[in-house]
Amino acid sequence: MGLLLMVIFAVTFATRSVTQEENGMLDLLLAQPIDRKSPLTQRFAALAVQITVVTSVLALSVFAGANSGGLDIAAGRNVTASAGLGLLALLIGAITLLLGAATGTRPLTLGFAALVAVAGYLANNLGGMFDGGEWLRKLSPFYYANGHSPLVNGADLGHLAVLVALAALVAAAALAVFDRRDLARGARGEQTLPAPVFPFLPDERDTRPMTGHGTRPGGHSRTVGLRRGFALVLERMGLVRMTGRAAGWLLICDPPEQTFAQIADALQASKGSISKSLKQLTTMRWVDKSSKPGDRKDYYSIRPGIMPELIRAQSSQYTDLTAMTARGLALFDDPHGAPAERVRDIHEFFVWLSKEMPALVDRWYAEHRS
Structure with missing residues (x-):
């Protein structure tokens, strides 16, 4: 026994x-x-x-x-x-x-x-x-x-x-x-191709023609390198890797609106991790969640123009940092001492950044629309 x-x-x-x-x-x-x-x-x-x-x-x-x-x-x-x-x-x-x-x-x-x-x-x-x-x-x-x-x-x-x-x-x-x-x-007993040496480039070892969904026969995606690279970049930014994989898929998928089941099938990951990742992406306003008349399913898609919006939103953070460093400068008895100079250097950079970033985004929109 x-x-x-x-x-x-x-x-x-x-x-x-x-x-x-x-x-x-x-x-x-x-x-x-x-x-x-x-x-x-x-x-x-x-x-x-x-x-x-x-x-x-x-x-x-x-x-x-x-x-x-x-x-x-x-x-x-x-x-x-x-x-x-x-x-x-x-x-x-x-x-x-x-x-x-x-x-x-x-x-x-x-x-x-x-x-x-x-x-x-x-x-x-x-x-x-x-x-x-x-x-x-x-x-x-x-x-x-x-x-x-x-x-x-x-x-x-x-x-x-x-x-x-x-x-x-x-x-x-x-x-x-x-x-x-x-x-x-x-978890589903499937195998993928090894990651290419350069993760942002397509995997050129398989040259079979792709289907309309960006995949080759047998389910191997030519864009798997891009998705993996996107996931690694977002991981270095502090996000969970699965969040990056979900964002990378929504960035290149066709059609651009995907149901939860379609995302799970593409990523071949657990439903729990995908659900957490999509919730985080919608909270961060990277991804839109929508529905269609007569359809009970939710659809997820990358928000159009998300990067310029995020950069513009960060401008308010630069303004807050400018105000914070200004209050810090007022605390020094010696405004020309070494500690004050270090804070002043950061303060002046954020002052410059809070002015230039909105103008940079406006310039992007002007050039992009033209």
Whole structure:
């Protein structure tokens, strides 16, 4: 029973990474300035810590039960058996992480992880039921955990070393797969072309003719480089990457008005992350949300002339900064001291900027309309 519970615990805990990807939390997490592999590394480390705690409690429980029942179980053998059980759970958890990193979907991860666990259990047990079946047992991680009967025969450090090595190799493979997979499409089992070297340029490696929606047969978009580049630029400006991807798609999509379902299909991301991104874009007034008579769906589109409007709106911020630095200058007893000169330099720049920016926007409109 303890073996079964440990395996179930490892699989359930390791599957949470896939759950984060499906509900959009992983998109938000990876938009922060952290290493891409960090969430999976931390998940594996947390799994190892929790398995250590559980196996320690299990070893203490067995030791206490043996003492109360008058059973002669050596403490070293008890620790060895618990360690084998913990390393088995860690290996199963690492395999689950690898499956989650490869598929990106919770049902597939749980299904394949359960298949691996059941197959390993059957191989270990069935291999001992007929002559010449020892080779089958050695293919199962369960054999290296308790095939030597550590409570009876003591420790087999070679078996424990095999479990440690396998867990490390599988965890490294999970990190490599996770680092290479396009998370935006992984939840639906689709693959995208690798990002071009210059993200703002179209991906010229595929020269098949495009459809009217700017995509090639098979769903690969020629404008994926532009969308990725736009997302990275907005991320450097402090926005979540998914917000940039949504804005980039609305910038180049055809038709320009898109429903939520169309945006989700184009970006191949979770509905939760897309919903948050569209809400942020509409709040920032980058995107208009509209409806059509007789149609219950909402439509999203990039606001025409949004950039000049945003620049003009920022002029009021420059005016506020001018007023703030003017109040700061009035606080100095020595108006010609070094601190005052630094504030004055900023103040004069904002005075100049608050005058020039509206004029610059007006000049743009005049030249653009002509």
